[in-house]
Amino acid sequence: MGTPLGDFVRAKRDSIRPESLGLAAQPRGRAPGLRRIDLAGRAGISVEYLTRIEQGRDRNPSPAVVNALADGLSLDPGERAHLRRLAKLTTAHCPGSARPAPPSREVRPTVLATLRLLAPAPAYVTNRLGDVLAHTPGLAALLGPSGLLDAPAPNVTRYVFTDPRARTVFPDWERLADELAFDAGLGPSASASAWFASALAEEAGPEFTRRARRHLPPPRHPLHLVHPDEGPLRWHRERLELPAPDEQFLLVLLPADEATERAAGRLGRGRPPLRALG
Missing domain, CATH: 3.30.450.180 (Beta-Lactamase)
Incomplete structure (x- = not known):
């Protein structure tokens, strides 16, 4: 089962043209987007760890890893803030999370x-x-x-x-x-x-x-x-x-x-x- 963070990273990676990051274009017939090995290299993490994040098998990456992914994906400031929110949301999906109180309906x-x-x-x-x-x-x-x-x-x-x-x-x-x-x-x-x-x-x-x-x-x-x-x-x-x-x-x-x-x-x-x- 995927996670909000993993789904975003995978979707964003698939949407990036490698040549926009100074990498070689993909040969014709290959799946579009940035390869896992390229993103892992840019972020300074292993391909295996990136795979676990994308597949939802790692639900609690450190802030340093989240920032490294943002760098590797060349996210703009708004996308970086969104990535941090998704990291928090992914942690909230961990087993054992208690049901939160509903948001306040009071208006000042x-x-x-x-x-x-x-x-x-x-x-x-x-x-x-x-x-x-x-x-x-x-x-x-x-x-x-x-x-x-x-x-x-x-x-x-x-x-x-x-x-x-x-x-x-x-x-x-x-x-x-x-x-x-x-x-x-x-x-x-x-x-x-x-x-x-x-x-x-x-x-x-x-x-x-x-x-x-x-x-x-x-x-x-x-x-x-x-x-x-x-x-x-x-x-x-x-x-x-x-x-x-x-x-x-x-x-x-x-x-x-x-x-x-x-x-x-x-x-x-x-x-x-x-x-x-x-």
């Missing part, structure tokens, strides 16, 4: 005050697992008909992967699913991600698990959404990270075209109170 009063200032724009407080912790009336007007907000503790990721309506609401379902599966692997903590992924895998099956194993950042695109009254809409998503202890962020939807801007004006006319979901 100042964050709720900020959310009020964003109304009537569709906006909400969330975390990387996809929990909807508080939202503006504009979000309720936009997503209320979809049923996404009906659950006592709404979660965008669970809705997208388990609710049949999601594929109608989000025409670019495949792209959105890629993004949400990737984000779920990043927190709020390694242990929380591991348990969330394990629970969701039972409900969602291969559609989630095969994406969760990729660990490569997907491209981000405008959100396409179909509203029952307004039809197809396109939104830019602006994500505002909150301080580290919160492990939360504000996500604001901004119209990506004139038709969506007009629809946003109509949807924002009725403005019930802000809703926090504790």
Whole structure:
């Protein structure tokens, strides 16, 4: 069974053209990507040890080894941070790990005050697992008909992967699913991600698990959404990270075209109170 770290290292290695690192190009007919022996040499570790990491047989590499792999793969700063997160997540998968406490659903009063200032724009407080912790009336007007907000503790990721309506609401379902599966692997903590992924895998099956194993950042695109009254809409998503202890962020939807801007004006006319979901 693979691990988040091993899956990422293998996928990243397969995506690298050897000549981009000053190595000889692979002969025609060979599998693409960087060979294990080349990555092991660049990282200063044995091929056998690299194989164990990629296959999930070594789940607790030292920080020095993780940094060496980052050097060997020529990762940029964002990818290096992602690799370190995956190393922590892989350790959390070790047998005997206790089930962690769920991430806090409490939203600070100042964050709720900020959310009020964003109304009537569709906006909400969330975390990387996809929990909807508080939202503006504009979000309720936009997503209320979809049923996404009906659950006592709404979660965008669970809705997208388990609710049949999601594929109608989000025409670019495949792209959105890629993004949400990737984000779920990043927190709020390694242990929380591991348990969330394990629970969701039972409900969602291969559609989630095969994406969760990729660990490569997907491209981000405008959100396409179909509203029952307004039809197809396109939104830019602006994500505002909150301080580290919160492990939360504000996500604001901004119209990506004139038709969506007009629809946003109509949807924002009725403005019930802000809703926090504790």
